[in-house]
Amino acid sequence: MSLFPSIVSVTLIYSAMAVYAIALVAFTADLAKRAAPLAVVPSASRSTVAVGAAGSSSVDTAVRVQTEVQAHAVHPAGSSRAGRIAVALTALAWLIHLAGVVLRGISAQRVPWANMYEFSITSTLIIVGVFLLMQLRLNIRYLGTFVVGLMLVLLGVGAVGFYVDVIPLPPALQSAWLVIHVLVAMTATALFAVSFAVSALQIAQSRNVGGSRSLGATVRAKFSRLLKTVPDAETLDAMAYRIIIVGFILWTFTLMAGAIWANRAWGRYWGWDVKEVWTFIVWVIYAAYIHAKATRGWNGTRAAWLAIVGFGAVMFNFGVVNIFFKGLHSYSGL
Amino acid sequence: MPNSESPATAARSRPEGHIETPEPSTEQVTMPRLGPIGWARWGWRQLTSMRTALLLLLLLAVGAIPGSVLPQRTADPNGVIQYFKMNPVTAKVLDGFQAFDVYTSVWFSAIYLLLFVSLIGCVIPRTRHHWNALRQSPPHTPARLSRLPAYETHNVAAGEHASRSTLLAEAERLLRKSGYRVRRYDDPTTSGRSSSVSAEKGYLRETGNLIFHISLIGVLATILIGGSFQYTGQRVIVEGQAFVNTRAAYDSFSPGRLFTDGMLDPYSLTLDKFAVTYSQVGTKSMGMVTDYNATVTTARGSNKTQSTIKVNDPLSVGAETIYLLGNGYAPRITVRNAAGSVVFDDTIPFLPQDMNLTSLGVVKVPDGLPQQVGMIGFFYPTEAKQSNGQLASVHPDLVNPVLSLNVFTGDLGLDTGAPKSVYVLDTAKMTQVAGRGSPEKALRLTPGQTVQLPDGLGSVELANVKRFASFQVTHDPTQTWMFAFALLVLGGLATGLFVPRRRVWVRVTDDADDGWAIEYAGLARGDDPRLQSIVSNIAERHRIASIAATNREPQ
Ligand code: HEM
Numbered sequence: 001m002s003l004f005p006s007i008v009s010v011t012l013i014y015s016a017m018a019v020y021a022i023a024l025v026a027f028t029a030d031l032a033k034r035a036a037p038l039a040v041v042p043s044a045s046r047s048t049v050a051v052g053a054a055g056s057s058s059v060d061t062a063v064r065v066q067t068e069v070q071a072h073a074v075h076p077a078g079s080s081r082a083g084r085i086a087v088a089l090t091a092l093a094w095l096i097h098l099a100g101v102v103l104r105g106i107s108a109q110r111v112p113w114a115n116m117y118e119f120s121i122t123s124t125l126i127i128v129g130v131f132l133l134m135q136l137r138l139n140i141r142y143l144g145t146f147v148v149g150l151m152l153v154l155l156g157v158g159a160v161g162f163y164v165d166v167i168p169l170p171p172a173l174q175s176a177w178l179v180i181h182v183l184v185a186m187t188a189t190a191l192f193a194v195s196f197a198v199s200a201l202q203i204a205q206s207r208n209v210g211g212s213r214s215l216g217a218t219v220r221a222k223f224s225r226l227l228k229t230v231p232d233a234e235t236l237d238a239m240a241y242r243i244i245i246v247g248f249i250l251w252t253f254t255l256m257a258g259a260i261w262a263n264r265a266w267g268r269y270w271g272w273d274v275k276e277v278w279t280f281i282v283w284v285i286y287a288a289y290i291h292a293k294a295t296r297g298w299n300g301t302r303a304a305w306l307a308i309v310g311f312g313a314v315m316f317n318f319g320v321v322n323i324f325f326k327g328l329h330s331y332s333g334l
Numbered sequence: 335m336p337n338s339e340s341p342a343t344a345a346r347s348r349p350e351g352h353i354e355t356p357e358p359s360t361e362q363v364t365m366p367r368l369g370p371i372g373w374a375r376w377g378w379r380q381l382t383s384m385r386t387a388l389l390l391l392l393l394l395a396v397g398a399i400p401g402s403v404l405p406q407r408t409a410d411p412n413g414v415i416q417y418f419k420m421n422p423v424t425a426k427v428l429d430g431f432q433a434f435d436v437y438t439s440v441w442f443s444a445i446y447l448l449l450f451v452s453l454i455g456c457v458i459p460r461t462r463h464h465w466n467a468l469r470q471s472p473p474h475t476p477a478r479l480s481r482l483p484a485y486e487t488h489n490v491a492a493g494e495h496a497s498r499s500t501l502l503a504e505a506e507r508l509l510r511k512s513g514y515r516v517r518r519y520d521d522p523t524t525s526g527r528s529s530s531v532s533a534e535k536g537y538l539r540e541t542g543n544l545i546f547h548i549s550l551i552g553v554l555a556t557i558l559i560g561g562s563f564q565y566t567g568q569r570v571i572v573e574g575q576a577f578v579n580t581r582a583a584y585d586s587f588s589p590g591r592l593f594t595d596g597m598l599d600p601y602s603l604t605l606d607k608f609a610v611t612y613s614q615v616g617t618k619s620m621g622m623v624t625d626y627n628a629t630v631t632t633a634r635g636s637n638k639t640q641s642t643i644k645v646n647d648p649l650s651v652g653a654e655t656i657y658l659l660g661n662g663y664a665p666r667i668t669v670r671n672a673a674g675s676v677v678f679d680d681t682i683p684f685l686p687q688d689m690n691l692t693s694l695g696v697v698k699v700p701d702g703l704p705q706q707v708g709m710i711g712f713f714y715p716t717e718a719k720q721s722n723g724q725l726a727s728v729h730p731d732l733v734n735p736v737l738s739l740n741v742f743t744g745d746l747g748l749d750t751g752a753p754k755s756v757y758v759l760d761t762a763k764m765t766q767v768a769g770r771g772s773p774e775k776a777l778r779l780t781p782g783q784t785v786q787l788p789d790g791l792g793s794v795e796l797a798n799v800k801r802f803a804s805f806q807v808t809h810d811p812t813q814t815w816m817f818a819f820a821l822l823v824l825g826g827l828a829t830g831l832f833v834p835r836r837r838v839w840v841r842v843t844d845d846a847d848d849g850w851a852i853e854y855a856g857l858a859r860g861d862d863p864r865l866q867s868i869v870s871n872i873a874e875r876h877r878i879a880s881i882a883a884t885n886r887e888p889q
Contacts, residue, residue: 167613167622168622169624170622170623170624171623171625171626172645174645177646238861245831245832248827249827249831252823256820259820266657267566267655267657267808268566269816271408272408272436272437273409274402277398277401280398281395281402284391284395285392285395288395291387291388293353294354294384295351295352295353295387295388296352296353296355296385297351298385299353313395
């Protein structure tokens with residue numbers, strides 16, 4: 001375990017944080033631009049034209065549908081320079097972040113996710129990875145402030161609060177399950193994080209329809225202009241659902257793999273310890289979300305709230321795990 | 335979400351309150367007078383409704399929280415005792431709500447049992463309905479396809495294609511090739527001028543969903559039923575010692591309901607060696623444990639096998655699995671009377687109290703000395719004095735081992751008949767004669783050393799210190815079942831969420847100019863972003879295939 005890559009890794013993580021911070025500023029500038037008054041809204045006319053042109057040709061129809069779907073996202077503010085710069089900077093920061101994580105793994109000579117610090121740097125890497133991957137296919141720049149902001153907080157807390165030097169794996173973690181179970185858990189967490197952003201926006205969007213009274217008139221006007229540049233609540237609802245069902249399957253796997261691992265390491269597959277309880281709670285909340293989506297009177301905003309609560313539970317689990325780990329180690333020595 | 339079936343069928347296939355069932359009419363809300371059977375039926379419908387399932391799921395999540403906040407008797411019995419000491423009143427009240435046994439409590443069980451009753455009540459009719467649906471043909475083509483979420487229409491001039499039946503046959507062939515189940519209908523309403531192909535695919539979605547839910551029942555049933563067949567026991571073994579697999583030999587044992595002593599396979603297990611590896615590198619990591627390795631010999635009759643047990647690597651013996659759960663030190667303590675003859679000689683496992691294995695143990699000498707003697711011992715594998723003057727262990731390996739003994743005389747309380755833990759010394763009827771708070775300092779011993787007991791009672795020797803390992807022996811015949819159900823849960827889930835369920839219709843109508851109007855329409859269960867492009871794609875492929883078919887046909 002050489003010291004050098006580990007120091008470089010820390011430097012890279014902090015550099016990535018700096019670049020993310022600049023990206024966050026650019027994302028915010030992009031949002032500010034969306035909130036500014038607009039003279040024309042070409043996107044609306046564009047989709048109308050496309051719909052009008054949609055005749056009997058199947059190609060036209062396909063175009064029509066796609067245009068409709070993207071009508072909101074292709075708002076000119078959606079491709080503002082600030083927005084493009086923000087995405088580029090995020091991608092750059094992600095590469096630096098990736099290098100930092102890989103070097104941490106190299107210096108530890110194992111997967112870089114065996115303690116809170118490593119879990120923080122790797123899961124935030126996956127969060128941004130998921131965001132960038134989605135950005136390749138859909139224009140979701142409007143989520144950038146939220147996703148990068150959230151991620152920066154998590155990464156900051158992880159890097160400053162949880163930092164530990166590379167230490168050898170305790171016997172309980174020496175298992176192939178560490179690789180698969182934790183990796184899948186982090187990927188699910190990343191998906192839940194992104195869906196959290198989508199659902200929050202969805203709630204804001206559906207509130208906006210009714211008009212929020214708690215805000216001042218100018219703020220409200222800005223907010224509502226901003227929300228006009230992002231997809232409507234229904235589109236966001238569908239997007240959140242699609243992200244969450246993938247996350248849910250991965251979480252189901254995480255729970256099962258955890259049980260199998262617990263059975264190997266501790267001789268029982270389920271013992272209701274704090275971490276198991278909260279993994280279960282998270283699972284049940286997202287199952288409830290999926291049900292809510294199919295229950296009359298519960299889909300839409302209410303379901304979105306469940307997705308928010310679900311992610312709250314994920315974050316709580318993350319925090320409790322930290323405290324719990326200390327407890328376990330000070331008790332038995334194994 | 336659009337309704338893909340007639341309200342009547344949808345109502346049968348989906349639970350009450352499902353988004354695809356018809357809105358309840360106002361008549362239903364103003365309740366008619368119901369007899370007992372009517373009420374029972376109404377109650378059952380409520381219990382098996384989507385809203386109840388959702389509510390119970392949320393209750394389950396909320397109900398699980400207290401068990402993570404409060405110590406639980408099964409996972410952390412000491413925590414519970416501690417809690418009772420700190421907040422006796424609150425603890426009493428909480429205990430009334432079974433807050434220290436949340437996961438076996440009446441109310442928590444009630445939540446999950448209701449949930450599963452609801453689940454069974456919901457799954458049975460759906461399974462029946464799905465079973466029938468699997469053997470039915472795709473439904474009639476709706477009269478107005480243009481109202482469906484994905485729709486397009488093309489006009490074909492006379493002469494461009496051969497005939498309506500060619501067009502339909504091509505549509506049928508194409509859809510079948512894409513995995514749809516297909517049925518042709520003549521539309522009666524158009525007086526023979528139009529016919530259509532109705533196609534459906536993705537029944538697997540519902541199959542997956544049902545398998546998922548049924549397997550959840552399987553998981554719960556395995557837990558509830560399987561518990562009766564399980565047993566598990568813990569036992570501490572000192573290096574060099576052996577244990578014979580009988581119920582009496584366990585330190586603690588929890589049998590399932592159907593356990594009988596005869597189920598234990600009477601092998602013996604000897605702990606030959608317990609090796610601990612410490613990290614030799616790094617400043618922070620120096621001395622951290624990197625490996626525990628128990629070398630054991632199992633013997634059945636004359637048949638002996640040596641194997642190793644590690645933390646993530648249990649040993650299977652017959653139908654049982656042996657896990658390595660903990661470890662610690664066991665000092666060998668010899669007590670002699672004033673005349674020098676041995677009155678006590680035993681190797682006593684001390685319980686580890688922290689990461690550096692500061693360990694706590696109890697020695698009870700009931701006979702052979704003028705008074706009964708009890709000792710509470712602290713063992714420090716690597717002793718160091720801390721800034722506050724207290725002793726502590728600073729490293730888990732035996733670098734500077736020291737045993738410190740507080741000595742009590744009086745009545746050990748062994749004769750009351752009440753079971754006494756070997757790890758607890760009841761000092762109620764005893765006087766402390768050595769250690770903090772008494773005239774003499776605590777006895778301090780290093781391996782090989784002998785010191786005198788106070789008041790000329792005799793002497794104590796620390797002969798040596800051995801390691802012990804604690805093992806758990808478990809018999810769990812449900813593992814295969816659990817694994818199978820878990821796989822089905824996962825597979826069913828993925829299928830139920832990702833396989834799209836779609837209906838597609840192609841209708842060919844004669845137009846006034848001897849040509850045809852061809853309509854393509856699609857409908858999906860749930861949200862399906864690709865529906866329109868799929869319908870368009872089918873239309874395009876159908877056009878090409880029809881032209882090809884026409885060219886093949888003799889003019
Ligand atoms: C043990 C409790 C339950 C859990 C953990 C659970 C979980 C889930 C999950 C994860 C899904 C989506 C997976 C898929 O579609 O394959 C789902 C769907 C569904 N569940 Fe449950 N469920 C439970 C109980 C129930 C009950 C009691 C009912 C009956 C009221 C029910 C009815 C449904 C229905 C109808 C769907 C399909 C929803 C749709 O159309 O999208 N479930 N459930």
